Amino acid sequence: MKTEEKIVCNCCRKVIQDQNFPVRTEYLHVEKEWGYFSNKDGEKQEFDLCEACYDAWIRNFQIPVTSQEITELL
Numbered sequence: 001m002k003t004e005e006k007i008v009c010n011c012c013r014k015v016i017q018d019q020n021f022p023v024r025t026e027y028l029h030v031e032k033e034w035g036y037f038s039n040k041d042g043e044k045q046e047f048d049l050c051e052a053c054y055d056a057w058i059r060n061f062q063i064p065v066t067s068q069e070i071t072e073l074l
């Protein structure tokens, strides 16, 4: 969840990023505009997940996420 000064994990309420304490942390941001073929037609949903909650989430997937080694690390 993003406010003006903070990004908070929707799942566990952990503060992922805080304007006042700039630490670079990776997190998942999802934005979805549901369309006509859904039950949420015209609804836009958004959430943010910290890495720990993301890991816990994908652990429940029946098919594991595809993953690739990235060689060009910045």
Ligand SMILES: [Zn+2]
Pocket (backbone or CB within 6 Å): 009, 010, 011, 012, 013, 014, 049, 050, 051, 052, 053, 054
């Ligand atoms: Zn979390």
